Amino acid sequence: MAAPVSLLVEFGGGAELLFDGIKKHQVTLPCQPEPWDIRSLLKWIKQNLLKERPELFIQGDTVRPGILVLINDADWELMGELDYKLQDKDNIIFISTLHGG
Amino acid sequence: MPTSCSACGTSPAALRRPKTGHALCRPCFLAAFEEETHQAIVAGQLFQPGETVAIGASGGKDSTVLAHLLQLLNQRHGYGLHLVLLSVDEGIAGYRDASLAAVRRHQCRSGLPLHVVSYRQLYGWSMDSIARHLGPRNNCTFCGVFRRQALDRGALLLGADKIATGHNADDMAETVLMNFLRGDVGRLRRGAGAGSAGGEGAVPRCKPLRHAYEKEIVLYAYFQGLDYFSTECVYAPQAYRGYARALLKDLEAIRPSAVADLCHSGERLSLRPDLRLPARGACQRCGYVASQPLCKACVLLEGLDRGLPKLGIGKHQRLRDKLRDGQPLTQEELKRLGAPGENEGELPKEQETQMEPGVKGADKEPWGGWELRGPRGLDF
Structure with missing residues (x-):
């Protein structure tokens, strides 16, 4: 049984518009049998934080192409992407590259 | 912990570079990104010492990074450039007003001078008033054509020698895709390059970030x-570019070098030598560069001012001929050119006087030989 995980989840670059314009979310993920990873975090975000047009944020079980993910300020491509196991106090940032120019 | 930086070998890497796959730490990435932009400027001979460069500043990520880098590199490497921020106010409530506020914050922090030109001031129409006439589609055609010319007019006012825009590699690749999908050969040849040479009211342009991936920007x-502004324009969801963009992002997710490769394809494309492309001349009305008797902006404005906003969009050669010859159009024809029907079209009061179709001075206009060979939508 995985313990609850507290995270700072941030949205930027226009992604915050899908979350009522709120950029910073202090969240606590509940206990669950499996350890939390980014894949399960995305599902949780879709159910609990995402306010509108989910297809602009999530496609399939991952983020929409063009949304950058930083785990503690490091590119998620270096951290195992969807399989990264979340640690307590992690900072996860989603930045859209799809807006404006 | 992530892997170590492949440049310094000590700090933990902060990102994987999409073009090369290298993992770099934050300081090494910032240094590499700045140095690559400098090399692109030097290798492409984008600027000459003493030039005044107008930076097209929208308040978005690309132009904000471009302005920051040009100011930094101008100091670091002694380019000797006089930099000015140039913004276009299209008149889009809730979008451009907020992004111009971001430009003004950048102006305060950077100390660079800022000049704003507006569609209303240049053309007598804001994008919001155009959209009320036109409906949800084709707004980006008007906006793109008008913005291109507005930047030139603003740059001429400032006495600028060059315009630098924030187009990145993803933008370039999208444009190559779009032009391919539209079969727009002339634009494929022109649009994928480093910039344009100018002439006929157009100021030379360059794109210092055209090899930079959006992710890295x-x-x-x-x-x-x-600090940059990042809300999608209210009219953009209808634009064709969005589909090219989604396709490109999907391709990039499978193979990150797809972006650079598409840019390369666009740059290396060669046209059959016997292919005839329209010659570029000057607009008979405003003098701006045009491949037809009238430039695209003047055609679009003509349509707006006649209350026929779709006059410059799509294949309406026969109807344009009728207008030119002073023949009346039927209700159905007027409707095809975007005139409101009897039960629709709530127009703002100040434009109502312009709703009389096809009248004064039509036969004086240089419509002869006018043929739309180009794309149905235009992109700047």
Whole structure:
């Protein structure tokens, strides 16, 4: 049984518009049998934080192409992407590259 | 912990570079990104010492990073450039007003001078008033054509020698895709290059970030703490570019070098030598560069001022001929050119006087030989 995980989840670059314009979310993920990873975090975000047009944020079980993910300020491509196991106090940032120019 | 930086070998890497796959730490990435932009400027001979360069500043990520880098590199390497921020106010409530506020914050922090030109002032129409006439589609055609010319007019006012825009590699690749999908050969040849030479009211242009991936621009802005505006334009969801963009992002997710490869394809494309492309001349009305008797902006404005906003969009050669010859159009024809029907079209009061179709001075206009060979939508 995985313990609850507290995270700072941030949205930027226009992604915050899908979350009522709120950029910073202090969240606590509940206990669950499996350890939390980014894949399960995305599902949780879709159910609990995402306010509108989910297809602009999530496609399939991952983020929409063009949304950058930083785990503690490091590119998620270096951290195992969807399989990264979340640690307590992690900072996860989603930045859209799809807006404006 | 992530892997170590492949440049310094000590610090933990902060990102994987999409073009090369290298993992770099934050300081090494910032240094590499700045140095590559400098090399692109030097290798492409984009600027000459003493030039005044107008930076097209929208308040978005690309132009904010471009302005930051040009100012930094101008000081670091002694380019000897006089830099000016140039913004276009299209008149889009809730979008451009907020992004111009971001430009003004950048102006305050950077100390660079800022000049704003507006569609209303240049053309007598804001994008919001155009959209009320036109409906949800084709707004980006008007906006793109008008913006291109507005930047030139603003740059001429400022006495600028060049315009630098923030187009990145993803933008370039999208444009190559779009032009391919539209079969727009002339634009494929022109649009994929480094910039344009200018002439006939157009100021020479360059794109110092055209090899830079969007991912790196966004991460550069994030790591440097740059403040930029990032809301999608209210009219953009209808634009064709969005589909090219989605396709490109899907391709990039499978193979990150797809972006650079598409840009390369666009740059290396050669046209059959016997292919005839329209010659570029000057607009008979405003003198701006045009491949037809009238430039696209003047055709679009003509349509707006006649209350026929779709006059410059799509294949309406026969109807344009009728207008030119002073023949009346039927209700159905007027409707095809975007005139409101009897039960629709709530127009703002100040434009109602312009709703009389096809009248004064039509036969004086240089419509002869006018043929739309180009694309149905235009992109700047």
